[in-house]
Amino acid sequence: MKNTASTDSLAEKVRALVRPERFAHILRVAALAKEIAEKNGLDGERAYLAGLLHDAARDLPEEELLSLAPPENEVERAHPLSLHGRAARRLAEGWGVEDEEVLEAIEGHVYGVDPQNGIGMALYIADIAEPGRGVNGEIRELALAGRLSEAYRLAVANKVNYLQKKGVPIHPRTLAVYERLAHAP
Ligand SMILES: [Fe+2]
Known part of the structure; x- marks a missing residue:
């Protein structure tokens, strides 16, 4: 739970690694994740922290991504950019972030988080539905209405349907989350 680095100093570390437009997205995601x-009765500060860190590795050169987060399966090998979630987790760990739920949220913002992780669901939705994206307003409103699980289920189902329609291989973690949500009460 305890983090050794302050939110301000972490924000500066992230700002130094990403393009200005990315940092603007990151701040919008952090604010929305907190809200x-x-x-939904969760800790806004932890959600803000997860949002602040989630795309820290998004603008790193591919070699750095690969060395921070070596691919673990075919989908990851085919899409090195998708490793930026796990790579950001590694950066956060290196900066002293020890909150396991926050670390899982950061890693899982690309391929999905376990539905037990409320911070992770808040981050996932904030990332796909922050106002700058101009899409997923319905999912954002559901989440802001206190219906986080429902919003997350919809977000993951949309993603799986979209990838299936395109005939793109789906990451095992995304499929596992989708299955779990499909069987949730
Ligand atoms: Fe991302």
Whole structure:
């Protein structure tokens, strides 16, 4: 739970690694993740931290991504950019972040998080539905109305349907989350 680095110093570390437009996205995601968390009875500060860190590795050169987060399966080998979630987790660990739920949220923002991880669901939705993206307003509103699980189920189902329609191989973790949500009460 305890983090050794302050939020401000982490924000500066992230700002130094990403393009300015990315940092603007990151700040919008962090603010929305905090709001979603609070509307669902979760800790807004932890959600903000996850949002702040989630794309820290997104603008790194491919070699750095691969060395921080070596691919673990075919989908990852085919899409090195998708390793930026796990790579950001590694960066966060290196910066002293020890909150396991926050670390899982950061890693899982690309391929999905376990539905037990409320911070992770808040981050996942904030990332796909922050106002700058101009899409997924319905999912954002559901989450802000205190219906986080429902919003997450919809977000993951949309993603799986989209990839299936395109005939793109789906990451095993995404499929596992999708299955779990399909069988959730
Ligand atoms: Fe990302």
